[in-house]
Amino acid sequence: MPLWWLGYIFSPFKSTVNMVIESWYYKTPISLDDGSVLTNIFNVRNSNIFDCSKSFEATPMIFLPGIKFEATTICETWEKATNWVLPFAWIILCQSIALSKFKWTTR
Numbered sequence: 001m002p003l004w005w006l007g008y009i010f011s012p013f014k015s016t017v018n019m020v021i022e023s024w025y026y027k028t029p030i031s032l033d034d035g036s037v038l039t040n041i042f043n044v045r046n047s048n049i050f051d052c053s054k055s056f057e058a059t060p061m062i063f064l065p066g067i068k069f070e071a072t073t074i075c076e077t078w079e080k081a082t083n084w085v086l087p088f089a090w091i092i093l094c095q096s097i098a099l100s101k102f103k104w105t106t107r
Helices: 002-010 014-024 077-101
Strands: 056-058 072-075
Touching: 002 014, 014 072, 014 077, 072 077
Parallel strands: none
Antiparallel strands: 056 072
16 A cells, blocks of 8 residues: 555656546447447446546456456545646646756856
């Protein structure tokens, strides 16, 4: 678990990748072998990145006999809110470092 938190602290990509995954699997239809179409098989609760009141849950992507399709929580509600704040924090941090190092006299 500490390594999971370090991923948020030291990587600017973890929060944005979470939002990309949730956006990609928002409503994904799947056609089964018998011709039927299942919609929203990946995203069980129809959450999107703009709604932080629901957690993002997904079902397994591989259909195997005897395996139950139980929802797995990808992002909790607090984590979705954190995913919105952290990219701006990284931008502010990088801009402040760049502005502090900038010198007009350098040629």
